[in-house]
Amino acid sequence: MSTVDLPASQGVRLASAKGRWVLACSVLGSGMAMLDGTVVNIALPRIGEDLNAPLSDLQWTVNGYLLTLAGLILLGGGLGDRYGRRKVFVIGVVWFAVASALCGIAQDSAMLIAARALQGVGGALLTPGSLALVQSSFRPEDRAKAVGAWSGLGGVAGAVGPFLGGYLVDGPGWRWIFLINVPIAAVVVAIALRHVPESRDRTASGSFDMGGAALAALCLAGVTYALIAASGHPSPVRVIAPAVAGLLCGAAFIRVEQRRRHPMLPLSIFSSRLFTSMNVVTVCLYAAIGGVFFVLPVQLQIAAGYSALRAGIATLPVTVLMLLLSAPAGALAQRIGPRPLLTAGPLVTGAGLLLLTRVSPGSSAYFPDVLPAVVVQGLGMSMFVAPLTATVLASVEVDHSGIASGVNNAAARVAQLLAVAALPLAIGLSDRAYRSPDAVNSAFGKAMWICAGLCAVAAALAALLVPSGALKEDGEQQAQPQCRTNCGFSSPPLEPGATAARKTA
Numbered sequence: 001m002s003t004v005d006l007p008a009s010q011g012v013r014l015a016s017a018k019g020r021w022v023l024a025c026s027v028l029g030s031g032m033a034m035l036d037g038t039v040v041n042i043a044l045p046r047i048g049e050d051l052n053a054p055l056s057d058l059q060w061t062v063n064g065y066l067l068t069l070a071g072l073i074l075l076g077g078g079l080g081d082r083y084g085r086r087k088v089f090v091i092g093v094v095w096f097a098v099a100s101a102l103c104g105i106a107q108d109s110a111m112l113i114a115a116r117a118l119q120g121v122g123g124a125l126l127t128p129g130s131l132a133l134v135q136s137s138f139r140p141e142d143r144a145k146a147v148g149a150w151s152g153l154g155g156v157a158g159a160v161g162p163f164l165g166g167y168l169v170d171g172p173g174w175r176w177i178f179l180i181n182v183p184i185a186a187v188v189v190a191i192a193l194r195h196v197p198e199s200r201d202r203t204a205s206g207s208f209d210m211g212g213a214a215l216a217a218l219c220l221a222g223v224t225y226a227l228i229a230a231s232g233h234p235s236p237v238r239v240i241a242p243a244v245a246g247l248l249c250g251a252a253f254i255r256v257e258q259r260r261r262h263p264m265l266p267l268s269i270f271s272s273r274l275f276t277s278m279n280v281v282t283v284c285l286y287a288a289i290g291g292v293f294f295v296l297p298v299q300l301q302i303a304a305g306y307s308a309l310r311a312g313i314a315t316l317p318v319t320v321l322m323l324l325l326s327a328p329a330g331a332l333a334q335r336i337g338p339r340p341l342l343t344a345g346p347l348v349t350g351a352g353l354l355l356l357t358r359v360s361p362g363s364s365a366y367f368p369d370v371l372p373a374v375v376v377q378g379l380g381m382s383m384f385v386a387p388l389t390a391t392v393l394a395s396v397e398v399d400h401s402g403i404a405s406g407v408n409n410a411a412a413r414v415a416q417l418l419a420v421a422a423l424p425l426a427i428g429l430s431d432r433a434y435r436s437p438d439a440v441n442s443a444f445g446k447a448m449w450i451c452a453g454l455c456a457v458a459a460a461l462a463a464l465l466v467p468s469g470a471l472k473e474d475g476e477q478q479a480q481p482q483c484r485t486n487c488g489f490s491s492p493p494l495e496p497g498a499t500a501a502r503k504t505a
Helices: 017-051 055-083 085-104 109-137 140-170 181-195 210-230 236-259 267-271 273-303 308-314 316-336 339-358 371-394 398-427 437-465
Strands: none
Touching (some): 017 055, 017 085, 017 181, 017 273, 017 308, 055 109, 055 210, 085 109, 085 181, 140 316, 210 236, 210 398, 267 273, 267 398, 273 339, 273 371, 308 316, 316 339, 339 371, 339 437, 371 398
């Protein structure tokens, strides 16, 4: 994110009434997107039943959103820098709300998937835009505290998500997990227009890397389509053609980014071995997390007979533990170095996933069968999320820490996108079998072993590639994470500067 162009004397004080309005606006905006990311998975079995949707349509219900969000999030903050951070944030909130309303009134799977893709566009604008408002509105001496409060309060929204989602699905119905975004968005827009100052980077110039964003999205779409289609055993052409098209778009994306003066994704950043390895670790971990939170709600509701509300509450300990322990884990990593926690955390997480294999059609008791597993999983995730962010920031120069965080955030979302596409194929869960308790239970056990294996790979990479001791001990300047509280299941938190404009002259 670019330096705020307002003089310090015009910045907002965090302790002032206006400062609280700005913080409330940004938290409600980002919280709306975070809530949506946590509640949709809980609603998938009910959506499938109501719309008579095959599993592939449920995969696209998740991936339609992730596809556009992952492809455009690196551009979202750049648009705000150029055209006005408040303006672009408000556009993102309104866009998200309109798309949510379309999701809520969807009459079939095709309409729901299309609306979810539109939601992802809105999310790509409002998610980085909410942090941009905090970073650009407050006085320099208050910004770190404001960003910390933003991440902490956003974590509370994540904790509310599973409970609220389950309540809505069991109560007024799954459509309300989308429709509830409309009144929330109206409140956010009203606060933004009345209380949030406008700001922009007046030095921004050149055109945006729209071509790169389009190629990245087409690459992901092609590969994702091929993976989802393959689980339905179609003709080879329906799998090979989109896969090849996606890979060709990926190759074209790399060539375009190499040639642009200021690309969306500066490939030179991967010259850091530590940064590259940390993104591989990120892909492994968030693919595992994305896979778990895609199949676990189905296992709990279809195989174990849980209600949507009970399934949502079942995973609440993971969020609570991350809220309480991520900040201490980050502080510990600063003292002893990140390698111990980046090695132990994934292993503990994997152990929790293996404990989840005890959940079966005959074991519906929460305390002996589910609670120990999600507690162990939550402890493991609390150990590695904050050190992962710190290591990513330490792996590049301070001036590049923003884009480094943005790339790492996008990598995590891509990992989840591919996990949701590939996991049903890997575990043999076909389009209609997800409604059978026995079929779901058999596939779920395989899924937990695959996800635990990904965690083990991440732990091994961290043990081999992360330096021992504190990073940059020689006194070299190093960016420090400002988002101390981390409890997002979808990605590591964006750090200030992560949404810097990527423009082309």
